Amino acid sequence: MPRTPLVSVLAAVLLTSACAGSPDPGGPRPAPAPPAGSTVAGPTADLGAMSGIDVVFLSTMVGHSERTLQIVRLSRDRVRDDALRTLAAAIEATEADELAAMRSWLPTTGPGAGVTAHHHEGHGDDAALDRLRTAPAPDVDRVLREVLADHQRSAADLARAQVGVGRNERVRDLARRIEQSRTAEVELLRGTP
Numbered sequence: 643m644p645r646t647p648l649v650s651v652l653a654a655v656l657l658t659s660a661c662a663g664s665p666d667p668g669g670p671r672p673a674p675a676p677p678a679g680s681t682v683a684g685p686t687a688d689l690g691a692m693s694g695i696d697v698v699f700l701s702t703m704v705g706h707s708e709r710t711l712q713i714v715r716l717s718r719d720r721v722r723d724d725a726l727r728t729l730a731a732a733i734e735a736t737e738a739d740e741l742a743a744m745r746s747w748l749p750t751t752g753p754g755a756g757v758t759a760h761h762h763e764g765h766g767d768d769a770a771l772d773r774l775r776t777a778p779a780p781d782v783d784r785v786l787r788e789v790l791a792d793h794q795r796s797a798a799d800l801a802r803a804q805v806g807v808g809r810n811e812r813v814r815d816l817a818r819r820i821e822q823s824r825t826a827e828v829e830l831l832r833g834t835p
Contacts, residue, residue, distance in 0.1 A: 692749065693809035699800070700744045700813065703820065706797050707741040710734075713790055716774055720782040729830055730786070733794075736823065740816070747813070791831040798824035 692700075714730045721727045770789040777785040797820060804817035 691810065692747075692813065695804070696808050696810045696813045697749060699804040699808060699817065700748050702800060703797070704741060704744050704748070706793075706800070707737045707744070710737050710790075710793060710797075711741070712771065713774065713786075713793060716771065717782060717786045720777075720779065721786060722779075723783045726783055726786065729827070730790070733790070733827060740820070744816070787831045791828045794824040794827045794831070798828065 711734060714734045718727075718730065721730060770792065774782070774785050774789050801817040801821035801824065805814055805821065808814040808817060
């Protein structure tokens with residue numbers, strides 16, 4: 643899977659959001675953005691203000707983590723290498739926890755409410771899942787390593803971009819942790835120190 647699609651999607655959404663900020667003089671005006679010091683109501687109240695980029699990142703990572711869970715669960719019973727099985731289980735546990743947190747952080751009211759997870763159809767992940775699904779038994783470990791390494795590298799790239807542009811410090815902290823953990827996972831999957 644190419645490394646740029648998720649970062650490109652993030653950039654496109656940012657540009658689209660910026661362009662959408664110029665309302666038609668005769669048409670309805672969007673609600674003003676909350677002040678920088680305001681807070682988001684609901685389960686995200688302790689997060690403080692979240693910008694559109696923070697919400698886009700969280701929703702994109704929700705979709706990405708959902709796909710990661712599909713990948714590891716699809717191969718769970720077919721993996722032969724014990725170390726790879728252990729790594730996949732650790733990835734599954736970590737991402738399930740992060741997924742629950744990110745879902746709870748997405749706004750339920752106000753700006754960004756109702757944003758759904760960005761899923762990866764059309765980003766090459768469907769072909770990767772098919773490759774993993776149809777891999778002959780002797781090739782499952784190799785294919786899982788390749789598919790998961792590419793997938794996790796794209797998560798690290800997306801998280802790295804968020805650290806540079808995100809506004810909410812708690813979301814940026816999550817992005818830093820995702821970037822570090824996914825980079826380490828890729829190194830383990832590729833067999834590099």
